[in-house]
Amino acid sequence: xxxxxxLEHEAHSVYEPLALDRRSRDLRRLVVRGLVGGGxxxxxxxxxxxxxxxxxxxxxxxxxxxxxEWAERDRFLLSKGHGCLSQYAILADHGYFRMGELDRFCRxxxxxxxxxxxxxxxxxxxxxxxxxxxxxxxxxxxxxxKLKGAAHRIFCVTGDGEINEGSVWxxxxxxxxxxxxxxxxxxxxxxxxxxxxxxxVQDLExxxxxxxxxxxxVRNVDGHDVEGLRRTFSSLxxxxxxxxxxxxxxxxxxxxxxxxxxxxxxxxxxxxTEEIDGVLAAIEGEG
Amino acid sequence: xRKTCLDVVxxxxxQDERVVFIGSDLGAxxxxxxxxxxxxxxxxxxxxxxxxxxxxxxxxxEGFIPYVNTIATFITRRCYEQLAVDLCLHNLPVKLIANGGxxxxxxxxxxxxxxxxxxxxRALPRMSIFAPCDREEMTRLVPQTLDMxxxxxxxxxxxxxxxxxxxxxxxxxxxxxxxxxxxxxxxxGTGITTTRALHAAEELEGQGIDCGVLHMHTVKPLxxxxxxxxxxxxxxxxxxxxxxxxxxxxxxxxxxxLDKAPNAVSxxxxxxxxxxxADKYGTQDELLEYYGLQGFQIAxxxxxxxxxxxxxxx
Numbered sequence: 001x002x003x004x005x006x007l008e009h010e011a012h013s014v015y016e017p018l019a020l021d022r023r024s025r026d027l028r029r030l031v032v033r034g035l036v037g038g039g040x041x042x043x044x045x046x047x048x049x050x051x052x053x054x055x056x057x058x059x060x061x062x063x064x065x066x067x068x069e070w071a072e073r074d075r076f077l078l079s080k081g082h083g084c085l086s087q088y089a090i091l092a093d094h095g096y097f098r099m100g101e102l103d104r105f106c107r108x109x110x111x112x113x114x115x116x117x118x119x120x121x122x123x124x125x126x127x128x129x130x131x132x133x134x135x136x137x138x139x140x141x142x143x144x145x146k147l148k149g150a151a152h153r154i155f156c157v158t159g160d161g162e163i164n165e166g167s168v169w170x171x172x173x174x175x176x177x178x179x180x181x182x183x184x185x186x187x188x189x190x191x192x193x194x195x196x197x198x199x200x201v202q203d204l205e206x207x208x209x210x211x212x213x214x215x216x217x218v219r220n221v222d223g224h225d226v227e228g229l230r231r232t233f234s235s236l237x238x239x240x241x242x243x244x245x246x247x248x249x250x251x252x253x254x255x256x257x258x259x260x261x262x263x264x265x266x267x268x269x270x271x272x273t274e275e276i277d278g279v280l281a282a283i284e285g286e287g
Numbered sequence: 288x289r290k291t292c293l294d295v296v297x298x299x300x301x302q303d304e305r306v307v308f309i310g311s312d313l314g315a316x317x318x319x320x321x322x323x324x325x326x327x328x329x330x331x332x333x334x335x336x337x338x339x340x341x342x343x344x345x346x347x348x349e350g351f352i353p354y355v356n357t358i359a360t361f362i363t364r365r366c367y368e369q370l371a372v373d374l375c376l377h378n379l380p381v382k383l384i385a386n387g388g389x390x391x392x393x394x395x396x397x398x399x400x401x402x403x404x405x406x407x408x409r410a411l412p413r414m415s416i417f418a419p420c421d422r423e424e425m426t427r428l429v430p431q432t433l434d435m436x437x438x439x440x441x442x443x444x445x446x447x448x449x450x451x452x453x454x455x456x457x458x459x460x461x462x463x464x465x466x467x468x469x470x471x472x473x474x475x476g477t478g479i480t481t482t483r484a485l486h487a488a489e490e491l492e493g494q495g496i497d498c499g500v501l502h503m504h505t506v507k508p509l510x511x512x513x514x515x516x517x518x519x520x521x522x523x524x525x526x527x528x529x530x531x532x533x534x535x536x537x538x539x540x541x542x543x544x545l546d547k548a549p550n551a552v553s554x555x556x557x558x559x560x561x562x563x564x565a566d567k568y569g570t571q572d573e574l575l576e577y578y579g580l581q582g583f584q585i586a587x588x589x590x591x592x593x594x595x596x597x598x599x600x601x
Contacts, residue, residue, distance in 0.1 A: 126344075127376050132337075133372060136337065136338045136342050136345065137344050137348070139338070139341070140345020140346040140347075140348070140349070141346075143342070143345070144346050144348075144350070144351055145349070147327055147351070167337035170333075170337055171338050174335070
């Protein structure tokens with residue numbers, strides 16, 4: 001259960017961490033496979049978003065892996081493009097591309113770069129990586145859907161450090177103005193950005209009321225609670241005529257106990273075989 | 288020129304339901320008819336250029352054709368990363384309509400002068416850059432932008448500019464227009480500097496100096512073939528632009544000569560705005576004169592150079 005009184009600043013600990021089921025552990029193993037393939041990657045940023053992408057692709061979004069351009073698909077934008085190993089894992093698992101592509105992550109002739117490229121990766125709607133771009137693109141897509149009378153929805157995942165960008169709040173104003181109830185912004189709120197805790201670098205609190213004041217209907221959820229995420233996403237839109245924001249309280253590097261909450265694991269390179277084995281063992285230990 | 292441009296966008300929108308208009312916080316009354324007749328496709332989104340461009344990208348990804356309009360310096364500098372990543376990287380058909388290119392906003396000072404816009408946009412792959420010389424040419428340009436696949440930038444002049452373009456010369460995106468046949472001098476201009484170049488050529492003609500004028504309404508992609516085809520017999524090649532000397536038309540022509548015709552012309556003159564911020568106000572014409580870009584000054588510079596005076600670059 002959520003402890004709202006503790007949400008601000010202590011939110012990372014307001015949820016009791018749940019065990020990770022087989023599927024959540026397997027998706028994390030795919031992230032590690034990509035990390036090994038590329039010899040590098042934003043491990044912590046990917047692991048915090050696993051359950052978010054898992055629930056969206058498994059249970060919530062309309063999509064057809066064999067037809068990535070299917071007109072009626074729900075649109076997914078990973079605005080925090082550096083967390084791409086999470087999206088690559090779920091896309092590979094759903095068959096958007098061969099699993100072996102993970103082994104060529106960041107390689108010269110691979111399709112999976114360190115940030116997702118819409119021109120290369122089936123299932124990636126927009127190339128992201130420069131932060132703060134996804135929400136405005138999502139606003140444009142949501143307006144386009146309204147203009148066409150189309151029923152598909154737009155989901156956009158941002159980081160927490162990412163929403164330091166002013167462009168995010170320009171987009172938020174526009175989403176509220178246009179009453180985009182077909183748009184959901186999900187903040188992967190793991191409370192750690194590259195340098196330090198978000199609270200130290202650029203405090204985001206009070207985050208719920210920030211989004212509300214921009215016209216969003218907001219829900220807080222444990223971003224690793226699969227059932228809780230299903231319930232939350234299943235009740236979209238949270239209010240007719242308003243865009244929705246899901247503040248997903250997550251743990252950076254979730255699933256690798258010795259890395260959780262440690263900013264040193266935001267991005268990892270030059271990992272030894274022993275370190276990789278340690279990561280895989282830690283993931284299995286979460287079962 | 289601005290009204291002409293927006294009127295054509297209105298006409299395009301009437302004919303094609305993919306066309307949407309996105310403004311920032313434009314002057315009261317802008318495109319009221321568009322708003323009244325096609326309210327679903329008219330957006331006035333406030334002073335938020337980053338969001339304007341990202342939103343236009345999202346609409347374009349879904350098949351719409353956005354025309355985005357605000358002041359030149361804000362639609363280039365303020366949202367440069369969105370132009371690079373959202374528009375150019377994705378190769379989206381978003382059209383940027385830039386009010387007040389160059390020195391138009393002279394009285395408002397250096398925050399509002401767009402004198403490096405072409406340089407920074409030239410550096411972006413897939414971005415096309417247009418600078419028509421008058422409103423008549425604008426009416427020929429804008430309809431041709433409709434079916435372009437990638438992003439483009441339309442640099443607007445002040446308005447009420449002397450009309451020098453002629454329908455008989457035709458208009459095609461990416462194709463330079465020969466306004467006067469080259470003699471021993473050829474001036475290459477863009478936007479309203481083509482008009483100044485014509486003034487200079489007329490003055491020089493009376494003094495026995497044959498001077499051609501090539502109008503580059505499209506600065507990128509540069510019509511290299513047209514330039515190279517005009518150089519036979521040319522002793523002096525002059526570029527003139529209402530833009531910093533860093534990275535604009537003259538730089539593009541210089542790059543071309545360096546790459547493909549290093550010995551084609553013995554003398555080059557590169558006219559534009561020095562690498563400084565404006566320290567004067569006044570009017571566009573006053574600043575053009577301050578920087579030596581009026582027709583009589585171009586003519587003087589050509590006479591001096593032919594006499595062996597003035598700067599030589601070869």
